[in-house]
Amino acid sequence: MPVIKSIIRLNDLDTNFVDEVIETGSEVFGEEIPKTIMACMQCGRCSGSCPSGRRTAFRTRKIYREVVLGFREKVLSSDELWYCTTCYTCQERCPRGVKTTEIIRILRNIAAKEGYMSKSHKMAAGHVFRTGHAVAINEEIQNVREELGLSRLPPTTHSHPEALAKLQDILRKTHFDELVGFDWETMELKEV
Amino acid sequence: MEEKTYACFLGCVIPNRYPGIELSTVKMLRELGVESVDMPGAGCCPAPGVFGSFDLKTWLALAARNICIAEELGCDIMTMCNGCYGSLQEADHLLKGDPLLKDKVNEILAPEMEYKGTINVKHQVEIFTDDIGIERIKEAITMPLDGLRVGVHYGCHFLKPSAVRGHGKAERPGMVDALVEVTGAKSVEYKDKMMCCGFGGGVRTRDIEVALDITKEKITNMLDAGVDCTVNPCASCHLQFDRGQVEIEHIFGDRFNLPVLYYSQLLGLAMGHDPRELGMHKQNIPTDPVLDKVEGLK
Numbered sequence: 001m002p003v004i005k006s007i008i009r010l011n012d013l014d015t016n017f018v019d020e021v022i023e024t025g026s027e028v029f030g031e032e033i034p035k036t037i038m039a040c041m042q043c044g045r046c047s048g049s050c051p052s053g054r055r056t057a058f059r060t061r062k063i064y065r066e067v068v069l070g071f072r073e074k075v076l077s078s079d080e081l082w083y084c085t086t087c088y089t090c091q092e093r094c095p096r097g098v099k100t101t102e103i104i105r106i107l108r109n110i111a112a113k114e115g116y117m118s119k120s121h122k123m124a125a126g127h128v129f130r131t132g133h134a135v136a137i138n139e140e141i142q143n144v145r146e147e148l149g150l151s152r153l154p155p156t157t158h159s160h161p162e163a164l165a166k167l168q169d170i171l172r173k174t175h176f177d178e179l180v181g182f183d184w185e186t187m188e189l190k191e192v
Numbered sequence: 193m194e195e196k197t198y199a200c201f202l203g204c205v206i207p208n209r210y211p212g213i214e215l216s217t218v219k220m221l222r223e224l225g226v227e228s229v230d231m232p233g234a235g236c237c238p239a240p241g242v243f244g245s246f247d248l249k250t251w252l253a254l255a256a257r258n259i260c261i262a263e264e265l266g267c268d269i270m271t272m273c274n275g276c277y278g279s280l281q282e283a284d285h286l287l288k289g290d291p292l293l294k295d296k297v298n299e300i301l302a303p304e305m306e307y308k309g310t311i312n313v314k315h316q317v318e319i320f321t322d323d324i325g326i327e328r329i330k331e332a333i334t335m336p337l338d339g340l341r342v343g344v345h346y347g348c349h350f351l352k353p354s355a356v357r358g359h360g361k362a363e364r365p366g367m368v369d370a371l372v373e374v375t376g377a378k379s380v381e382y383k384d385k386m387m388c389c390g391f392g393g394g395v396r397t398r399d400i401e402v403a404l405d406i407t408k409e410k411i412t413n414m415l416d417a418g419v420d421c422t423v424n425p426c427a428s429c430h431l432q433f434d435r436g437q438v439e440i441e442h443i444f445g446d447r448f449n450l451p452v453l454y455y456s457q458l459l460g461l462a463m464g465h466d467p468r469e470l471g472m473h474k475q476n477i478p479t480d481p482v483l484d485k486v487e488g489l490k
Contacts, residue, residue, distance in 0.1 A: 028248040030290060051388050051406050052395065083402060085395045086241030087388035088352035092362055101353070108245035117246060124397050125246065128254075132235030134242070135204035144474050145211045154207030154214075155230040163233025166304060170257060173300050176250040 013070035021067055025106040029099075037103050039096040040064045046090035046100050058083035060090055060100055067107070076111040082118065112179060125180045126189050129171060132157025132164045196323060198270035198314065199262035200228035201280065204236050205427040206272055209435075212471015213427050216456040217272050217316055219470075220463060224324045224332060228270055231261045237279035239428075240349065241393035244279075252293075253300045255283035256307045269313045272454075273427035275392070278349030281313040285356050315350055316456070317425045318359075321367050329374050334464040336376030337486050340421070342458070343414035343450075344368050344379045345433070347426035348388050362386065368425055371455060375462035382417035384410070389424075391432035401443060407436045411448050421451040421482045423458050430454050434476045451479040461489060 018037065025034030046060040047053050053060065058080040066075050075081065084104045091101040111117070127136050133156065142152045157164040171177055181190040198221075206213045218228055236243075237258065243251040259280060262269045271277040287294045288309045298306050320329065351362035359365065363386060369379040390396065390406030411433070414422055424430050434452040441447045452475065460470040461482075467489075472479045483489040 028252060028286065028293065030293075051390070051409075052402060055405050056402055082245075082393075082398050083395060084241075084393045085348075085388045085390060085403070085406070086245075086393035087348040088362075089348075089386075089388070092352055092354060099353075105241070105244050105248065109248055112246050118398050120397050121242070121246065121394055124242065124394075128236050128238060128243075133204040133208060134236045134239060135208050137208045141208055141211065144471075145207070148211055148215050148471050148474070150211055150215060154202055154211075155232050155234075156202055156207060157233055157235040158207075160233035163235070166233075167235050167254065167257060170253050170300055171250065174247065174250040174253055176247055179247055179250075 014072040015070040017070045017072040017075075018068050020110065021103065021106055024110055025102065029102060033099045033102050034106055036096070036098045037064055037067060040068070040098050041096055043095060045093050045095060046098075049089040049093050051087060051089070052083040052085060056080065056083045060084070060104070063107070064098065064100070064103065067103075075107060076114050076116060081107060081111060117180070122180050122189050125176075126182060129168065129177070129180070129182050130187055132167045195225065197227040197229060197267055198319065199231045199265050199267040199311075201231055201234055201237075201258065201262070201269050201271050201276055203271070203273050203276040203427065205431050209431055210427055210454070210471070210475070212457065212474055213272055213430065213454045216454065216460045216470040219465075220456045220459050221319065223463065224328060226319060226323060229265060229267065231258070231265070231269075234258050234261050237273075237276040239275050239394075240279040240282060241275075242397065245394055251279070252283050252286065253297055255279050256287060256297045256301060257305060259284055259311065259313070260301065260305045260307055263308055263310050266311075268311050270316060270319060271313065272316050274315070274347040274349035274425070275428045277313065277315040282356055284309070284313050315425070317350060317367055317371065320371055320455075326370055326374050329371070329459070333375060333462045335462055335486075335488060337458070337462050338376045340377040340482065340485050341380045341419045342372050342377045343382055343417065343419035343422040344372055344385070345389060345410065345422050345424045345429055346386065347424060347429040348392060350425060368423075368455065372423055372458065375458055377458065380417050380419050382419070383413040389429040389432040390436070391428045396432065400439065403432070404436055404440050404443060407432055408440050408444065408446065411437070411450050415448065415450060419450070420485050421453055421479070423453045423455055425455045427454070438476045449477055449481075451482050452477055453479065453482065461486075
């Protein structure tokens with residue numbers, strides 16, 4: 001794993017990383033959006049606009065530079081990558097039109113594939129596998145719904161098992177179950 | 193006004209945590225001439241900054257499945273959460289703009305479903321503003337909220353990314369302020385008004401202290417400007433401010449008690465409804481200070 005020292009050795013860098021990011025992003029966004037990373041001129045307006053950057057070590061500007069230079073492992077393994085709230089303030093303000101927030105999402109997709117998805121995020125995903133909802137109903141809210149004159153269960157996957165089955169089928173087809181480590185036998189995460 | 197029926201997309205937070213949002217929105221829209229129908233079997237949108245961060249392809253396919261349900265109904269979608277709006281509107285935008293991507297998604301949805309691209313995704317704010325219009329809302333106000341000072345919180349994904357959403361620049365919007373002020377309340381300027389609530393991007397799930405520290409800053413800024421309550425058009429922001437204040441007290445020891453109202457709850461009060469009919473008594477932070485402030489509400 002490359003470590004930032006006063007001397008950066010070319011051998012420690014993965015200079016294909018930026019191409020990997022563009023290629024991964026192109027699958028959903030098309031090439032134009034991820035390619036904007038090449039236009040970053042390191043002005044730092046993104047970091048200056050960032051609500052998470054005010055209180056954490058998350059530095060968007062630094063991440064874009066590290067991607068272009070090829071600090072693959074460092075970028076993908078960093079906790080900071082997950083401090084972005086996707087508020088899009090940086091993307092709106094970037095004077096070079098870099099699609100900063102979309103690039104963060106693309107980087108996170110690669111990080112997730114590399115095994116850097118947190119347990120808390122896997123658990124949130126687990127709810128969707130089981131119920132179709134990231135935030136599922138509970139007894140207390142069923143009572144509130146009834147009291148308000150609403151159906152105890154909403155007309156969502158919660159009351160449509162056939163729709164939940166279809167949703168689960170999608171999660172299998174996109175191999176999201178493998179990414180998250182979801183066990184269909186136990187309907188729980190494989191490693192907790 | 194053209195009579196219109198929307199497919200009501202609930203998502204997760206609304207039906208499963210804040211049913212008052214669902215209740216008040218459907219009720220107020222109906223009174224103003226807009227009908228909505230259930231979307232049977234809809235699920236998580238799924239959250240654009242959370243599931244979009246894990247796997248964009250899965251995010252897109254799940255969003256497309258939800259859109260297909262509305263296509264079957266032949267109705268445009270109405271959303272009540274910026275996250276749901278952001279997810280479904282962005283997915284629809286991407287799929288309408290890229291036939292190859294559409295084919296790929298349809299392979300995943302096949303055989304039972306097919307995304308066609310025949311409907312549009314709307315935010316509740318657009319429906320109040322464009323379909324109904326400020327003038328018509330004004331006529332329906334029977335209990336003006338004169339003197340009520342409101343800290344408007346837009347949330348991020350209703351407006352941004354602006355190139356995809358198409359509601360103009362996101363730095364100084366006016367849509368929600370106008371909807372608030374038509375009730376007689378005043379939308380108060382405050383520091384960093386357009387800042388995020390802290391909920392999004394999976395930060396709340398992964399590192400709740402960072403998320404709540406952002407929330408706390410926003411609440412402090414609003415209170416410094418002397419607001420009586422905060423009003424939002426987004427179920428996720430709503431949760432972050434309401435439930436978040438309980439968590440802030442638990443984690444940081446600060447107690448704010450800033451009442452949190454969803455827009456249709458504020459409108460409901462101004463249209464003469466009892467706060468209990470709007471689910472306002474089923475939230476974490478008491479909304480009584482709002483009722484005390486306006487004569488006749490209690």
